[in-house]
Amino acid sequence: MSAIDDLAGELARLPGIGKKTALRLTYHLLRQPKERGLRLARALEVLAERVHPCPVCHNPTESAECAICSDPRRDTSVICVVEQASDIGAIERSGEFRGVYHVLGGRLSPLDGVQPEDLTIGHLVRRATEPAGVVREVIVATNPSVEGEATAMYVQQKLASCGVRVTRIARGLPVGGDLEYADGVTIAQALNARRDMK
């Protein structure tokens, strides 16, 4: 197999990239100065060699611990549980959360064979309970899909007996949105989750 086919084949395995795009990217790289291709290769090599899940929260990092876990200003008594590491970025952008994270590495999906032991739930339970009394709250921020909800339920059950407060993020209307343009389902859920004004 030629080097061109080889690279195109590898690129085509990436999500969202088909055979045609893979070939186009390959030829594009061929037309670039040699240095650029080598830079990409080194970046990939570093990614594969040095990045590993943080031993505390499973967020990918090059250091011993990830930037969030090693930040002394973060509140380690509150853990926010997310499905994917990429969800951390979304929550961080809000600037609202000062606690730490736990990446599950997916969600329960019996149809795809994803069982609890394929996720980092056992580790989360140990983190939340050992040593006792350090963690006060676990916020479950899995996606509001059927599988995300079930994952949240399972996490809640596993933590129920540990004396840790377990909360679930709310669902409802987006801020700055227009009620007129919200879909009926979201409005219905926002209505169900309404609260008293104080």
Place this chain on the structure above:
Amino acid sequence: MPLLQRFTALGFRNLAPLALDVPAHGLVIVGDNGHGKTNLLEAIAYLHAWRSVRGAGDIDLVGFGAAAFHLAASTGAGSEIRVGFERATRRKKVTVDGVPVNRLADALGALPSVTVSPRDVQLVIGPPSERRRLLDVLLALSSPSYLTALTEYRAALIRRNATIRTAGKHPDTGARAAAWEGTLATAGAALFVARRDWAERVRPRYAELCTLLGEREASALRYRSSADTSVPPDADQAAIRDALAGALERHRGQDMRRGTTRVGPHRDELELRLGGRLLRPFGSAGQHRSSALALRLLEFETLRERLRQEPLLLLDDPFAELDAERSRRVLELLLVRDQTQVILAVPKVSDVPAAFAHLARTRILEGTVTLMDAEGR
């Protein structure tokens, strides 16, 4: 305002390419069996729920030798509804006024219709799933949150079932199954309440319709839960949710042994009774037909009320197998609605009741629809 003004079909079952102008009151389609009457009604009804009312898969609707089917309707409100389904890619594309509809749920009831046909007797003598489907389509059309609950419920159900089938492999299968029960209970309670409330509300009307159709004994319909709970009949959604969660928990061990979830709205029943006896095993063929017709009329009335619009009435040889007296009564009930646009399909010109004599007539022959002249040729 007439609902349907023009209907076109291409590549749908045995129908020849078709462009049909529909008068305000509707029209009559005359044709021998096997020439495509039912297919034409099925094509029009497809724009109601984006699937075959006969339960056929989309791929089976594509005509022999055709690559795709296309249906289009212009409505009296000035809307242009189109749907296409391609056999090779199995892709369905719906547009309303040229705008593609990404979620079919958003376009449910674009052309609301109710189909009345002799097959409706399955509603009464068929398995409970037939009656649940009637409720689901009807309630999903009138409330988006019902459809969401239904989608979530079904998704959680297959996942709980998949989980409990691994019972024995893991020590905590119970906890794994329980993870799905929150959604099952929440979505299930929404389904239960919507179905129960509908059944309670139409119950007097059902009895009345059955009487009008000639039943002498009292007819009753009731929504019956599969969960053996002692929930009061008018419990609110939160109480139902808790009851359902409790029932799922109690049945979990048994469910794990049997490999399937045995309580919840997917096992509930719309129970039909006549003179206190269950209609399905004890009713006569005529009684079954009356009940089925009453259910279709309820469907029509519910849609009209919730959509604030007269649905199109598609009558597929509705008088077949009915005696003269019953036919007369059915006709009376149907004719109360002079606002309604009706498309009536019958085998022979002589089958057209006098009350529908004013409707324009078309003939269908081997899938080709042609207008008939005043002499019926």
